[in-house]
Amino acid sequence: MAMSRRAVFVCCDGLGRDWVRPDKTPVLEGLKRRAAWCEDHNGVFPSVTRVSAASIATGCQPARHGLQGNRMGLLEGERIVVRDVGAPDFRTHLRRATGRTLRTPTLAQRVADAGGCIAYSNVSPGAAYFLDPDNHGHVHHRDGSFAPGGASLDALAVTHDAAGDWAMTERFCEDVLGRARPAVAMLWLCDPDHTLHGVPLGSPDHDQALRGAERCVEAVVRAVDRLRAAGDDILMMVGSDHGHETIGDVIDVEAWLSANGLADLVESGDVASAGQGTSALLYATERGRGRLLGVLDAIARQPWAGAVLTDAALAAAGFAAQDGVVAAVDLARDPAPNPFGVPGRRWVAYEGKPVPVGSGQHGGRGPDETRPFLLVDDGGGAGRVGRATSLVDIAPTIARHLGLSLDGFDGRPLERS
Ligand SMILES: [Zn+2]
Secondary structure: OOEEEEEEEEEEEEHHHHHHHOOOHHHHHHOOOOOOOOOOOEOOOOOOOOHOOOOOOOOHHHHOOOOOOOEEEEOOOOOEEEEEOOOHHHHHHHHHHOOOOOOOOHHHOOOOOOEEEEEEOOOHHHHHHHOOOOOEEEEEEEOEEOOOOOOOEOOOOOOHHHHHHHHHHHHHHHHHHEEEEEEEEEEEEOOOOHHHHHOOOOOOHHHHHHHHHHHHHHHHHHHHHHHHHHOOEEEEEEEEEOOOOOEEEEOOOOHHHHHHHHHHHHHHHHHHEEEOOOEEEEOOHHHHHHHHHHHHHHHHOOOOEEEEEEEHHHHHOOOOOOEEEEEEEEEEEEEOOOOOOEEEEEEEOOOOOOOOOOOEEEEOOOOOOEEEEEEOOOOOOOEEEEEEEEEHHHHHHHHHHOOOOOOOOOOOOOOOO
């Protein structure tokens, strides 16, 4: 008999919870009438896509799965080298530096012999591949797709925009939900995140990106309803990974470190900063550690610094001061509204590219970026999950539905309140 107990997760990248409201997201509002709404759903730190993807895939906080950022420092030949996790070959550099990818198993690994996992993603290749970095299941992406064991498949022939999201969704509904029918099916849309990185929050372009994502969600809901009518027991979860905040200004953290007494350590690769949008991770080798610690108080006094987090504060955020990370800086926030009345302008970390001031960004601990949304449609009708929930609760909720072990997750299965 074919596997009839299945789970579907749809991620609307970058759709903060406060944007789910009748005038902006009628489809999600409709889903609220048949699903449980997570009232206090939280992102992970840093609130960037690749780290969020690894937390959703493993049900673990970054402290345990070990993927630290969208950009991450690796110790390579005695130097800290900051690499872009979004690059298709990042996993190779990570394996070379540390001997592994993620430190905790993914859902794809947990279901490899129990119905399998298929993920379709239209975000960066890094964020797609960290859903299943060791190829236990299928991952489909524009830059290349992989079968279990790592064999290459045809790349997903879609564009990195709303049209690509829609084309991917049509294929997902037909090929994955309708035909392949794996135990776990994941669809990760690039919008509204992709659009928001170039337009203001609350703008007509933002609204249009929400409509595009909603059209995709609606198609998945229709497909799931057809399969349920045919007898499949499907847990459907629709959510996001983080929200967005407005870029107010930009700070080059490494340049600041160099100008404030650490130029030799930055030059020698003993101190480095990996920007995460509205936050930054500060790395040091053993040689650089003491002098980096010595400037943290001065950093905390800078207008661009919100909070400087070290050991205990990082641990409380689900992050660990390990693998070279000494501290993290959550960049400052000014509550002033943008031209569309959306409050909060943030400093962002310079990452080597021009920064579109006034557009959306995320990565830190601001109010919108840390509040993703999550709807759990388990066939039980409208309801609520009142406790504080997190991205790490998604995988254990799916595992429980499939009757798998709940060992090793940081998260807990979601229960209606
Ligand atoms: Zn994202």
